[in-house]
Amino acid sequence: MIYLDHNATTPLSGEVLEAMMPYFKQSFGNASSFYEPARTARAALEKARGTIAAAIGASPEEIVFTGSGTESDNLALRGVCRAFQGKDLHIITSPVEHHAVLKTCEDLQGTGVRITQVPVDNSGCVDPADVAGNITPDTVIITIMCANNETGVIQPIQAISEIARGKGIIFHTDAVQAFGKMPVHVDELGVDLMTISAHKIYGPKGVGALYIRKGTNISPIITGGSQERARRAGTENIPAIAGFAKAVEMAVEHLDEAGRHMTVLRDTFENQIMERIDNVTINGQGAPRIPNTSSMSFASIDGESILLHLDLLGVCASTGSACATGSPEPSHVLTAMGLSHVEAQGTIRFSLGKDTTLQDIDRLCEVMPGIVSRLRRISSI
Amino acid sequence: MDKTTNNDEYSQPSSVDPVETESTVGPVLFYNELVIEHFTNPCNVGEMSPKEANGFALVGDPACGDEMKLWIKVESDRIVDIRFKSFGCPGAIATSSMATKLAKGKTLHEAVELTDDDVIRELGGIPEEKKHCSLLGITALQKAINDYYMRKMMESADSDDLS
Numbered sequence: 001m002i003y004l005d006h007n008a009t010t011p012l013s014g015e016v017l018e019a020m021m022p023y024f025k026q027s028f029g030n031a032s033s034f035y036e037p038a039r040t041a042r043a044a045l046e047k048a049r050g051t052i053a054a055a056i057g058a059s060p061e062e063i064v065f066t067g068s069g070t071e072s073d074n075l076a077l078r079g080v081c082r083a084f085q086g087k088d089l090h091i092i093t094s095p096v097e098h099h100a101v102l103k104t105c106e107d108l109q110g111t112g113v114r115i116t117q118v119p120v121d122n123s124g125c126v127d128p129a130d131v132a133g134n135i136t137p138d139t140v141i142i143t144i145m146c147a148n149n150e151t152g153v154i155q156p157i158q159a160i161s162e163i164a165r166g167k168g169i170i171f172h173t174d175a176v177q178a179f180g181k182m183p184v185h186v187d188e189l190g191v192d193l194m195t196i197s198a199h200k201i202y203g204p205k206g207v208g209a210l211y212i213r214k215g216t217n218i219s220p221i222i223t224g225g226s227q228e229r230a231r232r233a234g235t236e237n238i239p240a241i242a243g244f245a246k247a248v249e250m251a252v253e254h255l256d257e258a259g260r261h262m263t264v265l266r267d268t269f270e271n272q273i274m275e276r277i278d279n280v281t282i283n284g285q286g287a288p289r290i291p292n293t294s295s296m297s298f299a300s301i302d303g304e305s306i307l308l309h310l311d312l313l314g315v316c317a318s319t320g321s322a323c324a325t326g327s328p329e330p331s332h333v334l335t336a337m338g339l340s341h342v343e344a345q346g347t348i349r350f351s352l353g354k355d356t357t358l359q360d361i362d363r364l365c366e367v368m369p370g371i372v373s374r375l376r377r378i379s380s381i
Numbered sequence: 382m383d384k385t386t387n388n389d390e391y392s393q394p395s396s397v398d399p400v401e402t403e404s405t406v407g408p409v410l411f412y413n414e415l416v417i418e419h420f421t422n423p424c425n426v427g428e429m430s431p432k433e434a435n436g437f438a439l440v441g442d443p444a445c446g447d448e449m450k451l452w453i454k455v456e457s458d459r460i461v462d463i464r465f466k467s468f469g470c471p472g473a474i475a476t477s478s479m480a481t482k483l484a485k486g487k488t489l490h491e492a493v494e495l496t497d498d499d500v501i502r503e504l505g506g507i508p509e510e511k512k513h514c515s516l517l518g519i520t521a522l523q524k525a526i527n528d529y530y531m532r533k534m535m536e537s538a539d540s541d542d543l544s
Contacts (some may be wrong), residue, residue: 302447304470308412308420341444342468378426378474380450380466381443 002315002360006200007149007177007293007351012243013202019246020204023239031236032227041238048245052209055248056194057185064210064228065241069176069197070100072210073143075221075232076172076193077104080141081113082219090114090138094126094155095336097145098174100195102332105143114138123287124151124337128159135163141170146178146189150333150349151284152293154182161190170216176200176208180251181259181290192216198240202354203247207240258354263291265352265361270294272365277372283334283347292352295334297343301375306348309371315364318349342381409506412471416504420471423478425485427464428452434464436529438521447473447514451481451521455529459488465521472511476500480518489526495519 003011022044029038031045046060053060066072081089093105095117105115118130126144135142142164147154157173164171172193175184180201186194194211198204212218212231224233251258270282279299298306303319310317319331330344339347350364412420429452436455441448447469454462463485467477479500484492497515501507507515 300468302468302470302473305420305474308417308471312417312421341446345446378423378466379468380439380448381468 002356002363004315004317004350004352004356004360004364006353006356007152007349008318009199009205010202010353012204013247013250015250016203016243016246020239020243023242027238031238032225041236044238044242045236048241051245052196052248055252056179056196056211057187058211059214061229062186062212062214064212064231065236065244066208066210066232067206067234067237069098069174069195069200069208072195072197072208073098073100073172073174074104075210076195076218077101077108077141077143078221079218079231080170080172080193080216081108081111082221083217084140085219087140088114088138089140090116090136092116092118092131092134092139092142092144094118094120094144096120096124096148096150096153096333097143098149098176101143101145101174120336122338124148124153124284124333125287126155126160128156128163131160132163135167135169139167139169141172141193143172143174146173146175146184146194147182147290147293148284148333149177150293150331151295151337152177152289152291152351153284154178154288154290157189157191164192165190177293178290180248180255181262181292183255186211186213193218198244198247201247201251204240204243207237207244209244254354259291261354262352262356265356265358266291266294268358269350269352269361269365270296272361273368276365276369281343283337283339294350294352295347296350297334297339297347298372299346300342300379300381301346301372303346303348305375306346306371309374310348310367313367315367317351319345319347408509410508412475412508412511413505416471416475416507419475419478419504423467423474425463425465425478425481428466429454429462429464433462435532436525438524438528440521440524441469441517443468446470447517449473449477449517449521451477451518451525453484453522453525453529455489458490460484460486460492465518467517469517470511470514472507472514473517475504476507476515477518477521479504480522484522489529492522493526495522 027037027040029041031042049060049063053063109115116134118126120126144155144160146157161171170192173191174195176195176197178184179196192213197208220231222233227233281297283295330341334344334347434452434454436453438451449467452464453460463481465477465481467474483495497519500515
């Protein structure tokens with residue numbers, strides 16, 4: 001099998017699994033309890049917090065563990081809106097955000113919060129001037145993702161955070177795809193809130209974190225116990241958190257090396273495909289991108305049909321859009337970048353991993369031309 | 382599964398293993414082998430020249446996700462040849478293929494009786510969210526048959542004028 005869907009999820013690394021094992025049975029205690037197994041769990045929790053904080057240049061008490069990147073995005077947006085409840089609220093975001101942000105904004109809109117989506121250009125980038133131009137006295141939070149999950153395009157986070165800081169507005173970034181693939185230091189980026197997740201960096205599913213800069217006004221959205229300094233109630237998932245920390249440790253250690261490796265493979269892949277297949281576009285190619293992601297649009301054929309052919313040959317990739325329930329929803333990211341429905345429908349996302357090999361890429365480049373010409377022969381357009 | 386023994390079974394509706402069908406409790410989640418076979422090796426793919434075809438249909442809209450072109454050649458009220466081209470998901474391609482396979486060789490009276498359910502049944506089921514894709518093949522077939530009748534009417538009107 002050739003797995004090229006690392007932006008969806010990654011396999012758990014062996015070292016991570018090992019780091020998790022003691023906390024399932026041996027040190028199973030509830031980190032809030034008093035006795036020995038609980039103390040071990042508590043120590044693991046705080047050690048993990050320290051590791052993750054150090055990796056992003058934060059203090060341990062600025063890290064809140066959650067159940068997923070999606071939950072972290074929800075906590076950031078709903079938590080800030082809740083803290084400022086009773087006022088007229090306005091959020092600035094972009095049309096290429098992950099659904100965890102988009103749908104949460106949509107939901108908040110239903111409660112009276114005003115939402116502005118600043119546009120993106122053809123390569124998928126937000127213009128910081130558009131963010132500045134849309135700030136109102138009610139703007140309570142600006143949320144712009146760090147790197148896009150479909151195209152890998154990196155947003156000008158520093159420029160936007162400077163604008164936010166200048167106006168005293170809270171700035172959140174969803175760094176789920178960026179974390180582990182590029183340096184994400186909270187002070188360098190200038191963010192107040194930042195979402196990260198474990199399972200995109202060879203850690204376990206079901207655990208994420210939200211970085212909350214000291215002094216940021218935010219309320220909990222899950223109430224109950226006083227875990228996570230009363231910012232996120234619920235017994236901590238210690239095995240997952242311990243695994244998360246191990247995954248972060250390894251990601252930081254191999255950041256440069258893995259980045260170089262994936263950049264070489266990605267560029268080789270894109271050059272080969274462009275050489276061998278006509279009418280292919282690489283989305284966001286002109287913009288800065290994380291090294292592992294390649295979004296390719298193949299003219300006049302359907303992405304899911306490409307995927308099934310790939311699947312039958314043992315290659316896993318993904319489409320931005322899935323044809324389901326009546327009419328296919330073309331990817332909101334690609335349409336925001338100006339692609340037509342047909343172009344968006346013919347788009348495949350290949351996302352490489354640290355263990356992807358040149359042989360994998362060669363094999364993919366070998367089979368793609370045949371798949372594309374086969375489908376184009378059938379195509380009515 | 383051995384492909385050569387499989388091919389023969391494909392022409393029979395009974396090729397769907399009854400045990401497999403029974404064990405599929407709840408909705409169909411994935412494409413079955415027969416659907417995949419029709420997707421990878423669709424029947425009757427191609428175009429016909431205006432001289433060859435005497436019925437044509439264009440259905441769907443690429444902007445809505447799928448489009449199909451269908452040509453039929455009718456002789457003595459029977460579909461003697463049929464060709465299609467499709468833009469769409471695997472479900473759309475497989476159901477287009479099956480629809481043409483079912484229609485080929487049938488009289489027009491038999492062909493107009495064909496339904497989406499026939500196509501789905503012959504394929505041994507398709508995932509629920511893909512059922513809308515199966516509409517194209519049959520819709521195109523009915524439209525092409527109508528086109529054939531229209532052309533015939535026009536022809537006889539023309540020859541009436543001439544006489």
